[in-house]
Amino acid sequence: MSLNVEHASVRTLPSEKPLRLLDNAGHAVTGSATGGFGLPDTQTLLELYRKMVVARRFDVQVTALTKQGRLATYPSAYGQEACEIGAVAALTAEDWLFPTYRDSIALLTRGIEPADILQSFRGDWHNGYDQHAHRTAAQATPLATQALHAVGLSHAARLRHDPIVALTFLGDGATSEGDAHEAFNFAAVWQTPTVFVVQNNQFAISVPLERQTRAATLADKAVGYGMPGYHVDGNDIAAMYAVTSAAVERARSGGGPTLIEGVTYRIEAHTNSDDPTRYRAARDVEHWKRRDPIERLEKFLVSEGVLTESMRTEITDAAEALAARTRDVMTIEAELDPLELFDHVYGRERAALLEQRASLEAEIAAGAFASHEGAAR
Amino acid sequence: MAGALNAALRDAMAADDRVIVYGEDVGPLGGVFRVTDGLQAEFGEDRIWDSPLAESGIIGTAVGMAMYGMRPVVEMQFDAFSYPAFEQMVSHVAKMRNRTKGRVTLPMVVRIPCAGAIGGVEHHSDSSEAYWASTPGLTVVMPSNPADAYSMLREAIESDDPVVFMEPKSRYWSKAPLALPVTTAPMDRAEVVREGTDVTLIGYGPTVRTALEAAEAAAAEGLSIEVVDLRSLSPFDDETVSASVRKTSRAAVIHEAAQFGGYGAEVAARVTERNFHHLAAPVLRIAGFDIPFPSPKLEEYHLPTADRVLAALDTWEWDA
Numbered sequence A: 001m002s003l004n005v006e007h008a009s010v011r012t013l014p015s016e017k018p019l020r021l022l023d024n025a026g027h028a029v030t031g032s033a034t035g036g037f038g039l040p041d042t043q044t045l046l047e048l049y050r051k052m053v054v055a056r057r058f059d060v061q062v063t064a065l066t067k068q069g070r071l072a073t074y075p076s077a078y079g080q081e082a083c084e085i086g087a088v089a090a091l092t093a094e095d096w097l098f099p100t101y102r103d104s105i106a107l108l109t110r111g112i113e114p115a116d117i118l119q120s121f122r123g124d125w126h127n128g129y130d131q132h133a134h135r136t137a138a139q140a141t142p143l144a145t146q147a148l149h150a151v152g153l154s155h156a157a158r159l160r161h162d163p164i165v166a167l168t169f170l171g172d173g174a175t176s177e178g179d180a181h182e183a184f185n186f187a188a189v190w191q192t193p194t195v196f197v198v199q200n201n202q203f204a205i206s207v208p209l210e211r212q213t214r215a216a217t218l219a220d221k222a223v224g225y226g227m228p229g230y231h232v233d234g235n236d237i238a239a240m241y242a243v244t245s246a247a248v249e250r251a252r253s254g255g256g257p258t259l260i261e262g263v264t265y266r267i268e269a270h271t272n273s274d275d276p277t278r279y280r281a282a283r284d285v286e287h288w289k290r291r292d293p294i295e296r297l298e299k300f301l302v303s304e305g306v307l308t309e310s311m312r313t314e315i316t317d318a319a320e321a322l323a324a325r326t327r328d329v330m331t332i333e334a335e336l337d338p339l340e341l342f343d344h345v346y347g348r349e350r351a352a353l354l355e356q357r358a359s360l361e362a363e364i365a366a367g368a369f370a371s372h373e374g375a376a377r
Numbered sequence B: 001m002a003g004a005l006n007a008a009l010r011d012a013m014a015a016d017d018r019v020i021v022y023g024e025d026v027g028p029l030g031g032v033f034r035v036t037d038g039l040q041a042e043f044g045e046d047r048i049w050d051s052p053l054a055e056s057g058i059i060g061t062a063v064g065m066a067m068y069g070m071r072p073v074v075e076m077q078f079d080a081f082s083y084p085a086f087e088q089m090v091s092h093v094a095k096m097r098n099r100t101k102g103r104v105t106l107p108m109v110v111r112i113p114c115a116g117a118i119g120g121v122e123h124h125s126d127s128s129e130a131y132w133a134s135t136p137g138l139t140v141v142m143p144s145n146p147a148d149a150y151s152m153l154r155e156a157i158e159s160d161d162p163v164v165f166m167e168p169k170s171r172y173w174s175k176a177p178l179a180l181p182v183t184t185a186p187m188d189r190a191e192v193v194r195e196g197t198d199v200t201l202i203g204y205g206p207t208v209r210t211a212l213e214a215a216e217a218a219a220a221e222g223l224s225i226e227v228v229d230l231r232s233l234s235p236f237d238d239e240t241v242s243a244s245v246r247k248t249s250r251a252a253v254i255h256e257a258a259q260f261g262g263y264g265a266e267v268a269a270r271v272t273e274r275n276f277h278h279l280a281a282p283v284l285r286i287a288g289f290d291i292p293f294p295s296p297k298l299e300e301y302h303l304p305t306a307d308r309v310l311a312a313l314d315t316w317e318w319d320a
Ligand SMILES: Cc1ncc(C[n+]2csc(CCOP(=O)(O)OP(=O)(O)O)c2C)c(N)n1
Pocket: A102, A141, A142, A143, A170, A171, A172, A173, A174, A175, A201, A203, A204, A205, A266, A270, B024, B053, B055, B077, B081, B084
């Protein structure tokens, strides 16, 4: 291989207790629990707070729109804001993100428009944003498959001497898939600039973590592949941001991949078609609601005198404005062109597809779909 | 139909303690389509359990279980999520009997919810039947109604060969009055589900309903359509299909999957090979377009409809 990779095995064991910089009461943590990471400066924390508040409002709005039938499906990230945003905020605009269906608020944080994020969930097209413009891959549905793409892309960047890092999100359940293991191993062997963020939200649809792994933590898995693993309080955005930033910097400077486990909880159902009362107790949900990532940071910022009333109002207004914009775009039926179905299958024209396109065009012209809403527009 | 499948699993588990069920979310949740609802409470976690989330792992371990004399019935949550298990299915499940000269058989059932028309997002509406059907060593069946669903699943579980049991998602909520246990035709047989004299329409799974709708509409115009529900994709029931085609002298096959290289090509070739001199017209295929399955708002344009069937039949020269 052209890259001179030093062979150094990694033996650091992740901490048994999740690393945290802010406790649930919003107090700064000191001592070994911080794993040597320092609290980000207050301006950074304030910015992270703003992003979380806006993202939460967006998530709540989209869940409501889904209940009104405006979206075919929506996997909520309510409660996972610290994991999603803390990790994504550690990236530069040049870095790449490889998200899953769960990570819409991470896309929002990357600056992608609500209408573009939601195109797939609303059922219009499978992916609604320009992946290269946002350096954000399409949200992956088949589990763990995107992790290999992140490894490949970041390796390619490295071969070209571009200082680019790829970060990919995985769920706790997804770590059981073969592709997750292959991605971890490729990244470690090739020493790619990849950051794996496992959002351990405790459940894979209905299946709890203990049915997924016997490892003490998911971060432990890193050790076997020869990369550092961090076990982090995923509801502490200060810790998620600090640990991910360090991993991103190490990756950028040729230090190879890192696996970060954020321990968090999915407050909402898996998707709108899930019934969580079948597999978890309401009191567990309540328990986790009391560990809300936004409230925790808010308490800290208020006690530090950083978050003023007027700032809070301004942030809430911005969140409301985004929610209103999301509602507006989602109430307008997008104009879909059924003939476009044939346009993006191959780069080169195919006679058979042109024929099929013409046959559909004739059907539409003949009014075959006229009784259907949205047809022939 | 989901209820019929649930009853079939329950009755099979009660009748034979070698029958075990596992997969993603099949335990307390009862599966995302509730096909395994209540079974864990009834049979316990040694008979039915949630596996780790890994399709290759599910199929590969089922191979080992079956080698040891169990009769695993495993679930792939959606058609497109069976692809990580392709290696195990094609290289091992399908070939075990053959490579061991019959010394190792795999009595296992792989249940796969399949096809579209449920408004599912990406990867939730694939039609993967041609991949499985073109793999020697696999038996591939697809019921279209609750009675068949019950009877065929019982038979699949009793089979000593591995069976890919495909369940059309859009039919899960279909209802029929049933006195269980019900035994319908053997699962390797096709069935004539509507008699007719002018055309044989061949469907399976979700498109049997489409074929019946087309037949109904055609009857109003004086055209008599016979509808054959294949039920089994591999093996193919040449006898039933040929008998029907010889009676009507015209045949068409309908499926949701893309037409090119699809299962319909096999049907058309077999029907032609066996009945060429009895055919008054070429065998037609009415299928999905040759495109990846569309997103929910566009799927209606892709899925074959009764109107498309009738329009296709109009392309034949009827006077000849
Ligand atoms: C390969 C594959 N198998 C099955 C599924 C169906 N499925 C969708 S989400 C999900 C649970 C995933 O859980 P986890 O990885 O913990 O992520 P979370 O949804 O909790 O964010 C399953 C089984 C899938 N999308 N892909």
